[in-house]
Amino acid sequence: MRADARDNRARIMTAADEVFGQSPAASTDDVAKLAGVGIATVFRHFATKTELLEAVLTLRLERLRDRALQLAGSADPGAAFYEFFTQVVSESASKLAIAEALTASGVAAAGEEARAAGHGMREAFDGLLTAAQKAGAVRPDAHFPEVYALLIGSSRGATAARLDAETRDRMLALVYDGLKPPT
Amino acid sequence: MRADARDNRARIMTAADEVFGQSPAASTDDVAKLAGVGIATVFRHFATKTELLEAVLTLRLERLRDRALQLAGSADPGAAFYEFFTQVVSESASKLAIAEALTASGVAAAGEEARAAGHGMREAFDGLLTAAQKAGAVRPDAHFPEVYALLIGSSRGATAARLDAETRDRMLALVYDGLKPPT
DNA sequence: AAATATATGGAGTAGTGACTTCGTTTACAA
DNA sequence: TTGTAAACGAAGTCACTACTCCATATATTT
Numbered sequence A, B: 001m002r003a004d005a006r007d008n009r010a011r012i013m014t015a016a017d018e019v020f021g022q023s024p025a026a027s028t029d030d031v032a033k034l035a036g037v038g039i040a041t042v043f044r045h046f047a048t049k050t051e052l053l054e055a056v057l058t059l060r061l062e063r064l065r066d067r068a069l070q071l072a073g074s075a076d077p078g079a080a081f082y083e084f085f086t087q088v089v090s091e092s093a094s095k096l097a098i099a100e101a102l103t104a105s106g107v108a109a110a111g112e113e114a115r116a117a118g119h120g121m122r123e124a125f126d127g128l129l130t131a132a133q134k135a136g137a138v139r140p141d142a143h144f145p146e147v148y149a150l151l152i153g154s155s156r157g158a159t160a161a162r163l164d165a166e167t168r169d170r171m172l173a174l175v176y177d178g179l180k181p182p183t
Numbered sequence C: 001a002a003a004t005a006t007a008t009g010g011a012g013t014a015g016t017g018a019c020t021t022c023g024t025t026t027a028c029a030a
Numbered sequence D: 001t002t003g004t005a006a007a008c009g010a011a012g013t014c015a016c017t018a019c020t021c022c023a024t025a026t027a028t029t030t
Helices: A003-022 A028-035 A039-045 A049-072 A077-094 A096-107 A112-134 A144-160 A165-179 B003-022 B028-035 B039-045 B049-072 B077-094 B096-107 B112-134 B144-160 B165-179
Strands: none
Touching: A003 A028, A003 A039, A003 A049, A003 A096, A028 A039, A028 A049, A049 A077, A049 A096, A049 A112, A077 A112, A077 A144, A077 A165, A112 A144, A144 A165, A144 B144, A144 B165, A165 B144, A165 B165, B003 B028, B003 B039, B003 B049, B003 B096, B028 B039, B028 B049, B049 B077, B049 B096, B049 B112, B077 B112, B077 B144, B077 B165, B112 B144, B144 B165
C-alpha cells in the first residue's frame, strides 16, 4: 500500500471513531468530510459502510481489552475490577459508541474480526472478575453473564439518561453494593 | 370526527406500537401496511412521523404510570416497588419501545404531551420508591435520580444484551441487593 | 526525470423513505 | 335515497444516502 493511502486510512478510522461515536446513524459523507478526503476514498478502504463500522467497533473493543489486561497485572484485583467497571461506564457517557460496542460484542451479527475482538475483551473482563472474587472483593456467587449484563446496562443507562457525573457515581455505588460480598 | 376515521386512528396507534416496538427505525409504510390503511391516512392523523412516535411513547408512559399508581395502593410497599421494577425490566426485554420510552421521558426533546406523560410516570415511580423506603425495604440514602437511572440501565441492558429470563433475574437480584438497606 | 502503477475526488446512479396531491369512495344528515 | 362534506388510497415528489465511474494527480522505481 502506498504511503498516502495508509495515511488516509488512518485518518478515516479516526474520523469514523469520532463521528459514529456521536451518532451511529451518521452518513459516510460526514466521515469523509471530517477526514478531509473524498467519499470514494472511504469506500476504497472499506467496501461498505458496515465494514467501516465494524472496523471502528473492533478498535474500541481491542482498546477495552488492553485496558483490562493492563489492570489485570495490578496488585489489588478488587480495585482493578471496580476501576475497569467505572472507567467503562464513565466513558460510555461521552462516547455512545462504547456502549454500542459492548452490546454488539455480546449479541453476534458482527463480522468475524469484531466478534473475535468482543470475545477477547469479554475474556479479559472475566479474568478481572474471577481475580476480584478470589480476593474477596466481589461476591463469589455472581456469575459472568449477569455481571457483564450489569456492565452493559450501567453503560447504556448512563449514556441514555445523560447522567451527570455525581448521579452516575451514586448509581455505581448502588451497583457496587450489590456486587460486594455480604458482610 | 367520523366513525371510520376514529377506528383507523386506533388501528394506526396499535400498529405503530407493535412496529416501533420491534424497531424504532421502521418506516411509516410498515405501520400503514400493518394497520391495513394507506400511507396518506397515517399522515392525515399524525402530521409527521415524529408526532406518531410521540403518540406511541405517550401511550406507553401512561400505561406504566397507571401500573405504578395501581401498585401504590398495595399493602406491602416494598413488594410493590420491586414488582414494578421487575415488570418494567422484563417487558423491556421483549418491547424495545419501553426502554426507549423510559429514556426519552427523562431526556427532553420529546413533545409536550410526551413530556407530561413522562413526568407523570416518574412521579408515580417516585411515590413507590418513597413508600418502599418508609417501609424499610429500600435503603433511605438512595435518591430518586440514581434509582431511576438504575431502572433505565437495567431495562436497556436487558434489552440490548437479549438476556434470557434466568440471567435477567440474577442481574436483578444483584441490583436489588444494592438497593436493600444494609443489615 | 520519465514511466507507470496506484490513489484520489467529484459527479453520477439507484434505492429508500418522509410527506403531498388528487380523483374516488364512504359515512351521515335531511 | 340522495347530496355533500369528510375520509380514503395510489401514485407521485423531493431529499438523502450508500455506493460507482472515470479523468486527473501523485508516489515510487529506475
